[in-house]
Structures are given as C-alpha cells and as structure tokens.
Amino acid sequence: MTATMPLQNGAPRVVLSARGLRRDFGGFTAVKDVDLDVHHARVHALIGPNGAGKTTVFNLLTKFLQPTHGTITLLGEDITNTAPDKVARMGLVRSFQISAVFPHLTVLDNVRVALQRPNNLATQFWKPLSALEALNAKADQLIRSVGLEKERNAIAADLSYGRKRVLEIATTLALDPKVLLLDEPMAGMGHEDVGMVAEIIREVARERAVLMVEHNLSVVATLCHHVTVLQRGEILAEGDYAAVSEDPRVRTAYMGTEEA
Amino acid sequence: MTMIFGIPLQAFLGQLLIGLINGSFYALLSLGLAIIFGLLRVINFAHGAQYMLGAFAAWMLLSHFGIGYWPALILAPLLVGLLGAAMERTMLRRLYSLDPLYGLLFTFGLALTVEGTFRYLYGASGQPYATPALLVGGTNLGFMFLPIYRGWVIVFSLAVCLGTWLVIEKTKLGSYLRAATENPVLVQSFGINVPFLLTLTYGLGAALAALAGVLAAPIYQVSPLMGSNIIIIVFAVVVVGGMGSIMGAIITGYMLGVAEGLTKVFYPEASNIVIFVIMAIVLLLRPAGLFGRDA
Amino acid sequence: MTLTLELEKQKERSPVVAQTIFLGAGLALLLLAPLFFYPVFLMKLLCFALFACAFNLLLGYTGLLSFGHAAFFGGAAYFTAHVVKEWGVPPELGILAGVAGAALLGAIIGFFAIRRQGIYFAMITLALAQMFYFFCLQAEFTHGEDGIQSVPRGHLLGFIDLSQSTNMYYFVLAVFVISIAVIWRIINSPFGMILKSIRENETRAISLGYSVANYKLAAFVMSAALTGLAGGLKAIVFQFATLTDVGWQMSGEVILMTLLGGIGTLIGPLFGAGLVVTLQNYLATSEFPVTIITGLVFMACVLLFRRGIVGEFYNSRLGRKLGFEYRHKH
Amino acid sequence: MKPLLKVSGLNAWYGESHILHGVDMTVGEGEMVTLLGRNGVGKTTTLRAIMGIVRERKGEISFAGEDLIRVPLHRVAHRGLGFIPEERGIFSTLSVYENLLLPPAVARGGMTMDEIFELFPNLYERRNSQGTKLSGGEQQMLAIARILRTGVRMMLLDEPTEGLAPVIVQRIGEVLKKLKERGMTVLIVEQNFRFASKVADRFYLMDHGRVAGEFPVSELSQRMDMLHDVLGV
Amino acid sequence: DASDGKVKIGILNDQSGVYADFGGKSSYEAALMAVEDFGGKVLGVPVEVVTADHQNKPDIASNIARQWYDTEQVDSIMELTTSSVALAVQAISKEKKKIDIVTGAATTELTGKQCSPYGFHWAYDTHSLAVGTGGALVKQGGDSWFFLTADYAFGYSLEENTANYVKENGGSVVGAVRHPLATTDFSSFLLQAQSSGAKVIGLANAGLDTSNAIKQAAEFGIVQGGQRLAALLFTLAEVHGLGLEAAQGLTLTEGFYWNRDEESAKFGKRFMERTGKMPNMVHAGTYSAVLQYLKAIEKAGTDDADAVSKELHALPIDDIFAKNGTVAPNGRMIHDMYLLEVKKPDESKEPWDYFKVLATIPGKDAFIDPAKSGCDLVKS
Ligand SMILES: Nc1ncnc2c1ncn2[C@@H]1O[C@H](COP(=O)(O)OP(=O)(O)OP(=O)(O)O)[C@@H](O)[C@H]1O
Ligand SMILES: Nc1ncnc2c1ncn2[C@@H]1O[C@H](COP(=O)(O)OP(=O)(O)OP(=O)(O)O)[C@@H](O)[C@H]1O
Ligand SMILES: [Mg+2]
Numbered sequence A: 001m002t003a004t005m006p007l008q009n010g011a012p013r014v015v016l017s018a019r020g021l022r023r024d025f026g027g028f029t030a031v032k033d034v035d036l037d038v039h040h041a042r043v044h045a046l047i048g049p050n051g052a053g054k055t056t057v058f059n060l061l062t063k064f065l066q067p068t069h070g071t072i073t074l075l076g077e078d079i080t081n082t083a084p085d086k087v088a089r090m091g092l093v094r095s096f097q098i099s100a101v102f103p104h105l106t107v108l109d110n111v112r113v114a115l116q117r118p119n120n121l122a123t124q125f126w127k128p129l130s131a132l133e134a135l136n137a138k139a140d141q142l143i144r145s146v147g148l149e150k151e152r153n154a155i156a157a158d159l160s161y162g163r164k165r166v167l168e169i170a171t172t173l174a175l176d177p178k179v180l181l182l183d184e185p186m187a188g189m190g191h192e193d194v195g196m197v198a199e200i201i202r203e204v205a206r207e208r209a210v211l212m213v214e215h216n217l218s219v220v221a222t223l224c225h226h227v228t229v230l231q232r233g234e235i236l237a238e239g240d241y242a243a244v245s246e247d248p249r250v251r252t253a254y255m256g257t258e259e260a
Numbered sequence B: 001m002t003m004i005f006g007i008p009l010q011a012f013l014g015q016l017l018i019g020l021i022n023g024s025f026y027a028l029l030s031l032g033l034a035i036i037f038g039l040l041r042v043i044n045f046a047h048g049a050q051y052m053l054g055a056f057a058a059w060m061l062l063s064h065f066g067i068g069y070w071p072a073l074i075l076a077p078l079l080v081g082l083l084g085a086a087m088e089r090t091m092l093r094r095l096y097s098l099d100p101l102y103g104l105l106f107t108f109g110l111a112l113t114v115e116g117t118f119r120y121l122y123g124a125s126g127q128p129y130a131t132p133a134l135l136v137g138g139t140n141l142g143f144m145f146l147p148i149y150r151g152w153v154i155v156f157s158l159a160v161c162l163g164t165w166l167v168i169e170k171t172k173l174g175s176y177l178r179a180a181t182e183n184p185v186l187v188q189s190f191g192i193n194v195p196f197l198l199t200l201t202y203g204l205g206a207a208l209a210a211l212a213g214v215l216a217a218p219i220y221q222v223s224p225l226m227g228s229n230i231i232i233i234v235f236a237v238v239v240v241g242g243m244g245s246i247m248g249a250i251i252t253g254y255m256l257g258v259a260e261g262l263t264k265v266f267y268p269e270a271s272n273i274v275i276f277v278i279m280a281i282v283l284l285l286r287p288a289g290l291f292g293r294d295a
Numbered sequence C: 001m002t003l004t005l006e007l008e009k010q011k012e013r014s015p016v017v018a019q020t021i022f023l024g025a026g027l028a029l030l031l032l033a034p035l036f037f038y039p040v041f042l043m044k045l046l047c048f049a050l051f052a053c054a055f056n057l058l059l060g061y062t063g064l065l066s067f068g069h070a071a072f073f074g075g076a077a078y079f080t081a082h083v084v085k086e087w088g089v090p091p092e093l094g095i096l097a098g099v100a101g102a103a104l105l106g107a108i109i110g111f112f113a114i115r116r117q118g119i120y121f122a123m124i125t126l127a128l129a130q131m132f133y134f135f136c137l138q139a140e141f142t143h144g145e146d147g148i149q150s151v152p153r154g155h156l157l158g159f160i161d162l163s164q165s166t167n168m169y170y171f172v173l174a175v176f177v178i179s180i181a182v183i184w185r186i187i188n189s190p191f192g193m194i195l196k197s198i199r200e201n202e203t204r205a206i207s208l209g210y211s212v213a214n215y216k217l218a219a220f221v222m223s224a225a226l227t228g229l230a231g232g233l234k235a236i237v238f239q240f241a242t243l244t245d246v247g248w249q250m251s252g253e254v255i256l257m258t259l260l261g262g263i264g265t266l267i268g269p270l271f272g273a274g275l276v277v278t279l280q281n282y283l284a285t286s287e288f289p290v291t292i293i294t295g296l297v298f299m300a301c302v303l304l305f306r307r308g309i310v311g312e313f314y315n316s317r318l319g320r321k322l323g324f325e326y327r328h329k330h
Numbered sequence D: 001m002k003p004l005l006k007v008s009g010l011n012a013w014y015g016e017s018h019i020l021h022g023v024d025m026t027v028g029e030g031e032m033v034t035l036l037g038r039n040g041v042g043k044t045t046t047l048r049a050i051m052g053i054v055r056e057r058k059g060e061i062s063f064a065g066e067d068l069i070r071v072p073l074h075r076v077a078h079r080g081l082g083f084i085p086e087e088r089g090i091f092s093t094l095s096v097y098e099n100l101l102l103p104p105a106v107a108r109g110g111m112t113m114d115e116i117f118e119l120f121p122n123l124y125e126r127r128n129s130q131g132t133k134l135s136g137g138e139q140q141m142l143a144i145a146r147i148l149r150t151g152v153r154m155m156l157l158d159e160p161t162e163g164l165a166p167v168i169v170q171r172i173g174e175v176l177k178k179l180k181e182r183g184m185t186v187l188i189v190e191q192n193f194r195f196a197s198k199v200a201d202r203f204y205l206m207d208h209g210r211v212a213g214e215f216p217v218s219e220l221s222q223r224m225d226m227l228h229d230v231l232g233v
Numbered sequence E: 001d002a003s004d005g006k007v008k009i010g011i012l013n014d015q016s017g018v019y020a021d022f023g024g025k026s027s028y029e030a031a032l033m034a035v036e037d038f039g040g041k042v043l044g045v046p047v048e049v050v051t052a053d054h055q056n057k058p059d060i061a062s063n064i065a066r067q068w069y070d071t072e073q074v075d076s077i078m079e080l081t082t083s084s085v086a087l088a089v090q091a092i093s094k095e096k097k098k099i100d101i102v103t104g105a106a107t108t109e110l111t112g113k114q115c116s117p118y119g120f121h122w123a124y125d126t127h128s129l130a131v132g133t134g135g136a137l138v139k140q141g142g143d144s145w146f147f148l149t150a151d152y153a154f155g156y157s158l159e160e161n162t163a164n165y166v167k168e169n170g171g172s173v174v175g176a177v178r179h180p181l182a183t184t185d186f187s188s189f190l191l192q193a194q195s196s197g198a199k200v201i202g203l204a205n206a207g208l209d210t211s212n213a214i215k216q217a218a219e220f221g222i223v224q225g226g227q228r229l230a231a232l233l234f235t236l237a238e239v240h241g242l243g244l245e246a247a248q249g250l251t252l253t254e255g256f257y258w259n260r261d262e263e264s265a266k267f268g269k270r271f272m273e274r275t276g277k278m279p280n281m282v283h284a285g286t287y288s289a290v291l292q293y294l295k296a297i298e299k300a301g302t303d304d305a306d307a308v309s310k311e312l313h314a315l316p317i318d319d320i321f322a323k324n325g326t327v328a329p330n331g332r333m334i335h336d337m338y339l340l341e342v343k344k345p346d347e348s349k350e351p352w353d354y355f356k357v358l359a360t361i362p363g364k365d366a367f368i369d370p371a372k373s374g375c376d377l378v379k380s
C-alpha cells in the first residue's frame, strides 16, 4: 500500500496510527480510548503528568504490551496482534525510559549488533567473527553522526549517562527505522547533551516519523511539530505547542502556573 | 451408590482428603521456600535437607534424650532454624551480591553434604518414629478410615500456614520483610537491621521445613533420602504458584496435593508427573505462575 | 543480571602465539595420554568433558543455567544404545541418532523453559528432565534398572574395529576435538554475538527486532545436541546405557564440573570433568563417602573460587601475561 | 550557624573505579544547601557515601559532632539522617500507609500522621492504594513524607524533580520551603538549576568528584559565568 | 598354582547410596570373615580382599572392574548390588575371562540371556522371591491377592512372577495398582488395597518404598483389619530399620536367617561383633560365595578362571548359608529359600530376633529350571 503512494520523502503522511487504544491493569485503566496519528517527517510529542500513561502507550504501540482494546496500524498494516520483534523488523523502533545498551559490549559492537539483523548477519553460527567487519563502515558512520568516535572502542558500561543515551539513539538509527519512538530521550542529561540530541532528532525526523515523550518543555517547544497531552490515560488536548500551552486545562494539569 | 467420575463418591471423598494431607506438606515446604526466595532471592535447594533434618532431629531427640513428639515439634524446628541461621550468617551471606544462581548452587552443595553425611551415619533404609500416643488410632468417617494423626497434620499445617501468612502480611515485621525484599539497602538506610532480618528469615524458612519434617516423621520413614525426593516436586509447586507469593505458595501446595491425590485414583502411573504436567500447562498459559506478578 | 563470566580476548600477537603453544601442548598430551593412563578412564573423561563444554555453551555464553541436561546426556545414551544394539546400525550412525534424539528433546524442553529466565529457567528444566527420567524408568526399551547392556562397539565406517581400546580412544578424541572447535566457532560467530547481546540486555535485543526466543531456543538445542553427542559416545565407550545418566544428580554433576573448571571458559570444563571423574574414581576405593565430598567441593567452589581452575589461572599474573582475560560481571 | 554536617576529604569507590576524590563541605543547622553538577560527577555518590550506602569510602564525615564512618548503615538513621534516593524507593508490596509507617522513628519531634496528611492531602486520599500505583509526583511526596515522620534532623534529597511534570516540581518547592520554616536541614542534589535557585540558601558545585566551588544564593547572578562553564546552563 | 603369587577378590557394591544397608561395607566384612575362616591362604599364597563403592553408577563400576582386572591382578569380583551394575560387570568379566559372583542383585537376566560361563548368581533372584512369597504363602491360606507395584520393570517382573505362582497354587489376584518409584505417600493406594478385600497385599517394590508402604499400612490399620502384607524384596536390614512395631505380621522371603539354626546363629553373632548388625542374605551369601570360591581354587589347584569355574559348577555347597546347594550350568546357585514372618514386638526375645520361619522352599522349586532360563550355556 505504501509502495503505491506517489509521495516523496519529506511529505507528511500517516505512518503509524492507533484507534481506540485501551489498556487495563487489573481494575485500573492506564490508557483509555486513545487515538493517535504519527506522521512521516514530523516530530510528535506526547506529554502529560506523571502516570498519565505515556510509557504505557509506547509499550502498546511497540507491542511490548497487548492492548485490551483498539487497533494499531503501521504503514498500512494492522499490527494489533503482531509480536514485538516483528514490529521492530517492520520498521517501528523504540528507545527506553531507562537507558538500554548492551553494557559489556564496546560502542562499536553495540552498533554492529543492531546492524547485524538488517544485513542478514545474525544467525550465521558457522562464520567467524571477522565476518562482522563488513559492517564497520556503516557502524563508524553512525558512531560519527552521534559524536561518539572517541569512544568507539570503549565498553558501553563505562560511558556516562548522556553518552549512553546517545549510543542508544545510534543503535536505534542503525535499524534505519521508519518510525522512531523515544521515551524521555533527554531525561537526566546535561545541558550540552540536550542540545546535541535535539539536533540529531531534528535531523533524523527529516526522513522519518518521530514520536517522543519529553518533560523538558523548551525542547518540546522548539523541536516538535505536534503535541498530544495525555492525562489519566486520556487525551486532554492536541495541536501545536503554542495552542496546547495556551489551554488552561493543560496548564493546571501539567505545566503549572510559572513558565518552565 | 453415588458415582462421581466413574468412582464411588465415598472413595472420591477419601482420596480428596488424602490429597489434602499430602498438600499440607507441599504447602508447608513451598511456604518456606517462597519466603526465603522472596526475601533472599535464593532458591533454597537445601530445603529438602532441612526437612529431613527436622525429622531426624525429632528422631534423635527421642532416641538419644527420650524427648517426645510434642517438645520435638518446637525443639526440632528451633534447632534446624538456628543451624540455618548460622549457615546464612557465615556463608550464604557472601553470595547475595552475586547472581542468584550461585545461591542455588551453594545450597545444592549443602544439600548433598548434609544428605551424604546422614546417609553415611544412619544408612539409607531409615529410622522408625512412632505416632505420639495422643494421636494413635483413627476414626471412621463413613467414607474412609482416617488416622487421627493425619487429621492433625491437616489442621496443624493449615494453622501454621495461615499464621505465617498473617505475620508476613499484617505485622510490622512482615512489612519490613516485604520492603527489604524489594530494596534491602534502602530499608537498611531507614535504620532497620536488614542483615539480621535476612538471617532471621532464612532461619524461619529452615524452621518451617524442619517443622514439616517433624510432622512427617510418624508417617514416613525418617530417612536421609526423604528430602531429595520431595524437593523437586516442591520446586514445581512453587513455579506453578508463582515465586514470591506467600498465599500463592500455600494455596498451590494444597491444590496440587489434591490434584496428585486424585490422579492416584484415576491414573496412578502418572501421579508423580502430574505436577510437572500442570506446571508445563501453567507455563504455557500464565508464565508468571498462577499467583505471580509479572517479573 | 545474568551469570556472566567470560574469557577470551586476544589483544596482541604474542599472546596468541603463547596460547597456540598451550593448545598444541594440550593436544599432544591428549594424543599421548593412552601411553600413561587407562584408556577407558580417559574416554570417560573426554565424554564428560564434552558434556560439560556443551553445557557451558549454554550457561557460560547465554547465561542460562539448565538443571536438566542429564536428560539429553542420558537420553542420547539410550537412543544410541538402542539403535546400535537392537537395530544393528553402525556406531557412527548410532551416535548421530543419539544426537538427533537429544536435539529433539532439547527442542521440546527448551520450548517450555525459555519462557522464563534465571532461576525459573533452572527449575523448569529440572522438573521437565525429571519427567523424562520417569519416562525412561518406565519405557520398555530402556530395560528399567537393568539398563541396555552389552551394546556392541562395532566397526567405525565399517572397517575400524572399535573394540580395540586404542581405536576407540582416538575416535573419541577426534570427536572431542572437533566438537570443541565447533563450540568455539559458535561462540565466536555473528550468531554468538547476538547470544551475547541477548544475555546483556534482552529487552533491548527484542526492540532491535531479534526474536530472542528463537535465538535462545537455537542455543538450547545446539547445547542439547552436543550433549547428546557426549551421551551417545559414552554409550558406545561403556557399551551400556542406564538410568544414572538421566537422573538429576547427573545434571548437578555437570554443573559442578563446569563451575570447577571455570564457567565461560572454553577449556575449563575439561579440567573440571577431569577432576570430578578422578575424584569419584579415587573416592570409590577410599573411606570417604562420595556425596559428602562432592557437596563440600561444590560449596567451597561457590564460596571461594567462583572463577574455577581455568578462570583462576587466566586471572593469575601468568595468565594475564599470556593475554588471557577473565571478566566477572554482575 | 552551627555546622551539623561536616565532610572532609571524602573519597569513595565503586569496586575499582574511584569516584570521589576528596569532597569537602559543611551544612549548617537549619540550612538548605544544593549540590550542583553535571551528570556523573559524583553527586549521588556523595549522598550515598555520607549515608553509608557506599561503604568503600575514606575521609571524615561528622554529623552532630560524631564520626559516621564506622557506624553501620542501619544505625546511621538513628543518628538523625534521612536519605531519599533518586529512584524514590517506594515499595510496591506495601500500601501508601504502610510505606509511611515503614521507617522506624529515630527521635521525638517527628511529624505526626495528621501533620503529614495536612501537608500532603493527596497522600491521605490515596492512603490505601498500593505504593507504586501513585503517580511519579505523588511517589516523590510519599518519599519525603516517609522521612519526616521519623524525626530526623537532616534530609539528603537526590534529584527530587527528575522526570516530574512542571506542576509537581512547583509543589515540591513549596513543601521544601515549609520544611525549612520548621528548621529542617536539607542537602539537595539537583540538575534543575531554576528549581534549585528557588529553594537553596547556598550552593556547592561539583566537578570530577570534588567540590569545585561554593557560593550563597545572593551571589547567584555574579556566578552565572562559572555555572555556564561547568554546567553549560 | 596361583598365577601371580596371590589370590585377590574384589567386593564391589554400593556403600554410600540407597543400598548401603542392604549389602554395603558389611559385605566386605563378610568376605574378610570367609577368608579368615579358610585360613587366609590358598594354594600357599595369601588371599587378599579389596573393596570399592560404585555409587550405583555402572560406569564407575565398570571402570573399577576393568582397572582391577587389568592392572591390579584382581581374580574375581563379587557382591555387585543393583542389576545395572551386575550386568555391566558380568559382561566385562566375561570379556576378560574372570569370575564374578553376584550376591546383591536380583535380576534373573544374569543367568538368563546375559549369562556367562564365568558368572554366578548366588543368594537370591526375583524368581525365588516370587516363588517364596507368592507360592508358599498361598499354601498358608493367603489365596486372594492385591498388588502394590512399583511402576518400572523390576516391579512388573516381581508382580508377574508372583501372580503366576499365586494362580498356579490355586489363589487369585483381585487387583493391582502401580505406584511411581520413590512415592512417599501410599495412603491412596492402601485405601484401594483395603477396599479390595484381598487377603494378601503384595508389595512388589523395594527399599524405602516398601518401608513407607508398610509403615503407612500400620497407620491405616490394615494388618489389624485382617489383611496380610507380603513384601517381595525385603530383608532383615530393612526390617531393623522399620522396627517391629510397624513391621509386625509382614511376610517375606529370604535366602538366609541368622536364627535359623545353631550354626547360622553362631555366624550371626560373630558378624554382629564385627559390624554391629546381624547379617541378611546378601551378607551371608557373600560369605558363602567367597568361601566356595576359595574351595574351588584349592580343588582346581590353580586360580585360572576356566578351571575354577569348572570346579564351582561341580562342587556342592555346604556352609552356614546353603546346606545342599548346587550350581546349575547357567551359573545359578540353587539352594533353599525361607518364607518368614515378622514377629510381634512381644514375641521377640532378643535383639534382632525378628522372624518366624513359616516354610522352607526347596531350591529346585525356588529357582528357574536352567533349561528354561534362556541361557545358551545350558544344553537342552
Ligand atoms: N504493569 C503495570 N501494572 C499495573 N499498573 C501499571 C503497569 N504499568 C503502568 N501502570 C500504571 O499505569 C499508569 C501509567 O503509567 P506510565 O508508566 O504509562 O506513565 P507515564 O505517563 O509514562 O509516567 P512518567 O512520566 O512518570 O513516566 C501509572 O499509574 C502506573 O502505575
Ligand atoms: N553502582 C555503580 N557501580 C559503578 N560505577 C557507578 C555506580 N554508580 C555510579 N557509578 C559511576 O560513578 C560516577 C558518579 O555517579 P553518580 O551517580 O554519583 O553521578 P551523579 O553526579 O549523581 O550523576 P547524575 O546526575 O547522572 O545522577 C559515574 O561515572 C557513574 O557511572
Ligand atoms: Mg514513562
């Protein structure tokens, strides 16, 4: 279906959409009737108070959790009942709220592990490790693009927190995803890293769809084309940042009275 | 005659009751296992050995010191509990910071050593232990002849299980225990002596196993092998119930006891694997166990 | 957190040379061993060493502790013994039948076990292996506690007479060396890299699109198949298959061998197996009860030298100088 | 002001990695001090080393005149120190109420439950629900409230605002001001500079496991350059 | 004469596992007694006894057996508790042309399909137990049976053999239930046995299973209720472990009872002094096997296995264990077996006074007719 669409890169179109998404935990409803459209070449922010259900929405979209109700469509295909690894192979890749790297592999290996699958170099148990060197060029390019070239051979566990987040973004990009889901990519990051990551996100979003959760409102304001505000599992408001931040309900529920 | 599933109702009731008796042992043992696992994250492979030690302690108290069943019901768990506590203090403790598998391997070695020692000292065929005079004999329930002692086992084990559950769920000590399970360092920083709590817990778990051992002594041969036979089944019970759930362990213990009892009637050849089969099915349908939370 | 101990990293050229010399010397020793030691004993040692190495493929490199590997070892022994004795197939085919049987069994047990991790995994494998034990106990073809006895060793490829101890020994040695090479290749391959990353961070591996369950299952089946190879060989060497090889004590023993030799080291299990087998043989004629000693060794190992013999060596000054590395991670 | 906590030459290690290289600081009775610094400079480690959670440490930590180095972790709280970790540490197997009651009282003069519920009405509303079912902000309140009951003289607070919605951050600021009025001593680790500047009396700036600077809130505007260099603000 | 200046006998059995009481270290002691009683020397050379614990593992057993034969000049191996071990060692002995005499294992395979010209089966086998308990007990009035059978080959063959004899002697089998090996709780099965109304409950199992079944039968008042318990493989050692209180009234078959006559009592007391317990048929059988082996060497004038085997087949046995014993061509030693009943506690006059002899089963009835054994050494 996507193949037949005569759209050029850069033109916004819906690539990921959810309808009537709901998730119950026991008696508690964490996500309730959420409709969401994520567009190609757009940065879409999902914000809301703590416990609003943002991470849960991510888990539902990536199928790490099964929705109680609702449907999810990725690139025109229904993925409501698809396994998470399959979803990832279809081009929907996420990062985690708590940083997720392979701690005892080097930076290079971290990126190469991500490259192995799309390059069909994952199941070969009869080939030597040197077979992976074919991926080095691509890996180095990714490492450079996030500014990790100095740490190329460092063990991931020895990186600082911010560098780990950046590495995670690099491995995510390695899959060449069509849709990127980023859960608080800047949380706990120092100021200079925030700027760099924002730049990376802006760059990748030119040819991809990005959905991100973020509490840093200045980032949201400058980076995101579209904002969805979630509260108690439901959509409270939607629109561009200016419109949303004017909404008095959003101000009381989330932003508070002062300027952030 | 009323029939149920093709067998007389009477026989059915009888088997149900017997299943409950077996379940009493499973419940007591899996309770201790679940407590130790819940707090220490250690799979106590030595649990079977401690059960055996309880039975042997009762036997030794009787044959060497003339101390009978009733005092042994208190003394044997106390002794085994202290022994367990000492072991935790001196050895097991060093493994907490490591992968939980090391705890499993250590207690496995411990079980081999204890069992080997008793086999060396007392042989494998076991020692006799008489039913206490007060509980000798039986009553005819109409559908079966119930030895009084077996009735006592059900009542007593139920009381112990519920008592333990109450302590853990409803008291301050219990809330320390539960909290320390989640985040021992933080609880310690609140001013609670967590290392002591851990020792206490291991001792308690071992004592529960020993208590089951004393209960078992008049029914089964007091044999060095009695523990290793039952421990694997109890593991399966705990997997089915969901590790770390106290009530889950208790209920599953009784339930599987009954399931096993009924299998002995309908298809006796499968009675020793029925629990494993149930485990496999539960794993397929509810990987976290019947009462477990998702890890 | 996974059980993660790891070796292997050759940084510079010279250590590689030193290690090659080490390996060569080891191989030469094994080639000459029958001149000094009892061949059946050596063969037993190699069978168990292979068993432990196959087990270590799972524990050391994917972090999965199976407490049910005896099912594959003993099961393969039964399969091999049965087809060789009752159907009269040649030994090499018999062993392959054992391998296939063990792999199938591994696929079945693995299917259930990989649904859980860590300790649960260990307990599930234990329980399922125990089911298989009961099956073997009751099945007709295993001959209950008599076991399958007097299995003919036959002729390898139709012309090498395996009833000659020396022939048999070199056959076992060849299989052993090839298997170790295979294990080494699996660990150091693109596939091995994915296994490693799954052990490091399973959720992240899923989100990168890896069907983690399939990888784990594949590793489990490989380990089971190699274990089956050891079991099938053992049936031919000893000419029988009995219940002792399927019992849970055997699963415990292989863990001990691996732990003693060094989890996550390629050749550690060889030393571990050597030590355990020698110990059992020695204790058989001594006053000490075997289980007590085994238990004590286990406890001491866990408390005092978790790296195992080879791991401790790698970690020693000499070992490091030779370029070995043993990383112990939590 | 009388110093309550005095740290000098504090070194700390995680296994082989040496994190703190001689931290010096003092916090006076009733003072509210903020520790600033980039990611990974050792702020959390400083708090954990003071509390005794990180045991591999050297140097002097004197609290109310007593050296804490040799005091085992479970006795430190009884000396009057309360610690609130970065990840809050709410227990999921306990209800909100049980969470509140968990830490034993270490001295008289702690808040009563009534006072606590007055300060945090949300908690009263949700007192029977499971601890971790609270929203992030409520969890943070619970973590603070939990320590207030015990009567500690000083709180060590690690990033109380991380990952919280702006509206909640504001509320926590108000609570801290109230506590200050009651004479509580607080050492806060904070990334959110704006927030810190509203509640603190004094700042310490950390870099590479050492204290790199110190200044009172009144000098804040003069120090912006330095802050820019070190923090990239 | 002796090939290497001495005659060496190996006692290989389980000394630390489940069968440690059944034979164990005491069997070694019995062998030593036999050597002493023979005078410590044969053909002018010393007799030496070595022992090892096979831990119930056939691979360890065969390793030891090979090493003994190949490098330690052991001339024969005896005892060999547990059938997998006995069969494995008998195969090695056959290959190495050495004598093995099994006293500890039960399987009739040893003198059946897997028989060996150098292999002997001395004390008992599953068949003789079945004949004793199954056949003789029916004659005592126990004519309707219910079996509690361990669910594996050993249990089946005990049940089947016994049931055949029950039927041959005019009795009937009213039911059977199969329980898994290492069952701890028998109450379900006992309830079924109880309600079957059979006069005899046959326990076709071994070791701890039998002990537990008997103990729980007492609890459920089965013997008081008029039913009789018959254990198909149970010896003095296990009765001692169980205690008379629980074991009273139990019927079983053994090839030996120390209090059978004066001579055996004398042996029993000597054995008791050395080991702290009275001998069962495995211990006495091992004594007898060693003694007979030495007699055969003396007669043959050499320790060469072929010659000794020939003498062993030819010489009659007459010692404290067997009175008029003979060895059949398949290696089976044929001797009388005894049907025994466990005394009530107040009938027991001294320690270890446990049994009443109910009947003596003549050897020719007790063991399989060699011609029908399936052993190809027997010329039909
Ligand atoms: N597995 C679960 N079981 C029960 N409740 C859950 C589970 N996962 C999440 N919840 C609840 O669902 C609600 C939404 O959680 P979620 O993590 O999606 O919030 P969030 O919007 O990401 O918040 P934050 O900004 O703090 O990350 C919370 O109240 C949480 O307690
Ligand atoms: N448990 C640990 N083991 C080893 N190293 C650790 C551990 N915890 C922290 N570190 C390292 O110690 C250094 C200081 O960490 P610390 O948590 O004190 O930093 P921080 O200043 O609190 O940073 P953040 O703002 O990210 O919380 C970092 O480099 C970190 O990687
Ligand atoms: Mg979230």
Ligand SMILES: [Mg+2]
Binding pocket: D043, D044, D045, D086, D158, D159
């Ligand atoms: Mg920190």
